[in-house]
Amino acid sequence: MMTEHAAHHGEAIDNIDRRIVAELSRDGRLSVRTLAERVHISRTAAHNRVQHLVERGVITGFGAKIDRTSIGLRISxxxxxxxxxxxxxxxxxARLAELPFVEKVQAVSGDIDLMLTVSAPDHEQLSQAILRDIHVMPGVLSTRSHLILAEFDGRPPAQSLDIWRS
Incomplete structure (x- = not known):
């Protein structure tokens, strides 16, 4: 996925870069050797391309996907x-993003301004986060909450890169 930083430099990613990004989005712990084998390039080329993607801001980090409930965040x-x-x-x-239990803040279009994902250990702490932290924050006009009852993973954007048609 290209960031504004990469887009401003006018550098598009090619099919090999797309495949690298797709493979790393599936498993960010891939060795350079395995990555090179999967995208059919040399280890040196794979290493150089990954470094270049990081330098350009296309790859912004490597991390683990965490199951909320396994770390005690049972309600979202x-x-x-x-x-x-x-x-x-x-x-x-920016202030909302720094609050405890706020996982993500997204600016959205339409009749609302922001969409937050908030996770907490229980109903009481979720309620406190929404009513005592978010709802009363200066600048917040109104809030509306929707409990997440179930989640299903789709295809992350980076994994769609390997099926683009150029």
């Missing part, structure tokens, strides 16, 4: 936030 909600017009949504979003 999507919280829709409307921001007061004079508050500046970017500063409100």
């Amino acid at each position: 909600a999507l919280v829709v936030v409307r921001v007061a017009a004079d508050s500046g949504w970017e500063s409100v979003a």
Whole structure:
């Protein structure tokens, strides 16, 4: 997935880069040797391409996918936030992103401004996070919460890169 940084430099990723990104999005712990074998290039070429993708900001990090419930975050909600017009949504979003239990903040289009994913150990702590931290934050005009009852993984964007038609 290209970031603004990479896009500003006008460098598109080619089919080999797409396959590298797709393989690393499936398993970020792949060795360079295995990655090279999977995309049919030399180890040196694989190493150089990964380094270049990191330098360009296409690959922004390597991490583990964590199951929330296994670390005690048993309840999650999507919280829709409307921001007061004079508050500046970017500063409100940045402050919300720093709150405990807030996993993700996304700016969205339509009649809402921000969509938050919030996870907590139990209903009480989720309620406190929403009502005492999010809802009363300066600049937040209103919130609406939706409990997540079940989740199903789709295809992460980076894994679609290997099926693009150029």
